[in-house]
Amino acid sequence: MSKYDxxxxxxxxxxxxxxxxxxxxAGELSVPDAKRMAAMFKALSDPVRLRLFSKVASHPAGxxxxxxxxxxxxxxxxxxxxxxxLREAGLLTSERRGTWVYYRVAPSVVAxxxxxxxxxPAAAGS
Amino acid sequence: MSKYDxxxxxxxxxxxxxxxxxxxxAGELSVPDAKRMAAMFKALSDPVRLRLFSKVASHPAGxxxxxxxxxxxxxxxxxxxxxxxLREAGLLTSERRGTWVYYRVAPSVVAxxxxxxxxxPAAAGS
DNA sequence: TGTCAACATAGACACATGTCGAAGTATGAT
DNA sequence: ATCATACTTCGACATGTGTCTATGTTGACA
Numbered sequence: 001m002s003k004y005d006x007x008x009x010x011x012x013x014x015x016x017x018x019x020x021x022x023x024x025x026a027g028e029l030s031v032p033d034a035k036r037m038a039a040m041f042k043a044l045s046d047p048v049r050l051r052l053f054s055k056v057a058s059h060p061a062g063x064x065x066x067x068x069x070x071x072x073x074x075x076x077x078x079x080x081x082x083x084x085x086l087r088e089a090g091l092l093t094s095e096r097r098g099t100w101v102y103y104r105v106a107p108s109v110v111a112x113x114x115x116x117x118x119x120x121p122a123a124a125g126s
Numbered sequence: 127m128s129k130y131d132x133x134x135x136x137x138x139x140x141x142x143x144x145x146x147x148x149x150x151x152a153g154e155l156s157v158p159d160a161k162r163m164a165a166m167f168k169a170l171s172d173p174v175r176l177r178l179f180s181k182v183a184s185h186p187a188g189x190x191x192x193x194x195x196x197x198x199x200x201x202x203x204x205x206x207x208x209x210x211x212l213r214e215a216g217l218l219t220s221e222r223r224g225t226w227v228y229y230r231v232a233p234s235v236v237a238x239x240x241x242x243x244x245x246x247p248a249a250a251g252s
Numbered sequence: 253t254g255t256c257a258a259c260a261t262a263g264a265c266a267c268a269t270g271t272c273g274a275a276g277t278a279t280g281a282t
Numbered sequence: 283a284t285c286a287t288a289c290t291t292c293g294a295c296a297t298g299t300g301t302c303t304a305t306g307t308t309g310a311c312a
Contacts, residue, residue, distance in 0.1 A: 029180040031199075034173040041176070045168035046270080047160040054155040066289065073157075078271055080290055099279050099288055114243035117236055172300075192259065204301055206260055225258055225309055 020112045040113055043089030048072050049082045056092060056103050063104035146238045166239055169215030174198050175208045182218060182229050189230035 020040075021033040029037070044050055055069040070079050083103060086092040090109045095102050146166075147159040155163070170176055181195040196205050209229060212218040216235045221228050 024176075024180045025183045027180075027184050029177050031173065031177070034176045034180070038171050038173040038176050041167045042171035045164055045171040047157070047164040048270085050150075050160045050164050050167070051155050051157070054150045054153075054160070057151045058153045067287095074270085075272060076288090077273080077290075077292095081270080084290080096278085096289090101289065110243055114240050117240035117243065174300085193257095200300085201302060202259075203261080203303080207300080210260080222259090222308085227259060 021116050023118050024116055040089055043086055043091055048074055049086055052082055053086060053091060057105050063102045065100040065102050147242050149244050150242055166215055169212055169217055174200055175212055178208055179212060179217060183231050189228045191226040191228050
């Protein structure tokens with residue numbers, strides 16, 4: 001039994017669509033929705049995490065091992081710490097293959113955030 | 127000369143398009159871009175701020191005075207503090223009219239964030 | 253002028269966060 | 283078994299953040 005929980009118990013499923021929250025202009029956010037969303041934005045609210053996420057997202061195969069993206073100006077434990085936070089927020093998933101641990105983005109979550117920021121004019125009426 | 131700087135010196139212009147950053151999958155974010163973007167996400171990384179923003183964004187006239195959105199479960203000074211942060215991040219603009227101060231969203235900034243989160247398959251090559 | 257209402261700021265406090273060095277855990281090679 | 287590599291976790295520290303109460307500023311009105 002491994003003491004480490006890499007890729008186990010992701011806060012949100014990897015390939016599951018997250019119907020998190022409505023567009024921000026559709027009406028006032030409920031408190032639970034606001035908490036959920038704020039947690040996602042918080043995960044991207046650090047420059048180092050944003051660069052790590054960007055590196056994974058822009059990597060050729062759609063995935064990258066830690067060693068590929070480690071060069072962001074902070075120590076390696078700090079990189080691991082940030083990757084963990086991105087995992088816990090459901091923005092990245094991880095998988096160990098041999099010696100390396102590969103990270104990839106969880107598309108649906110990011111799509112949900114983008115949809116939420118989508119400022120459509122109408123929305124109100126329906 | 128007013129000692130208060132409401133609606134003066136917004137960090138980014140109110141109606142100016144912010145060509146902040148490319149889509150996150152287009153390549154690795156530069157350090158300055160990452161800092162800029164992280165600051166915007168950070169502004170939305172608090173549940174109370176997110177609800178305030180949502181209230182302004184979903185308000186009929188596209189704008190709201192503080193008294194209209196003040197009911198978010200925290201004290202009035204705290205509301206003011208959060209609105210200031212949203213202003214400094216360039217997500218809201220404010221304008222005083224008589225006794226009241228009206229806030230409205232700065233659309234281009236939010237649009238830029240949404241564009242940045244847009245995960246298109248394209249970019250990924252082939 | 254004085255007073256009230258609608259905000260903004262100041263100062264203080266508890267708590268969260270980013271960072272590091274050191275140590276632990278898995279996997280593969282010698 | 284021993285060692286090296288690729289990570290993760292731990293413990294500690296300085297700094298940042300959200301919240302409050304108290305106070306200041308601005309505008310409207312009597």
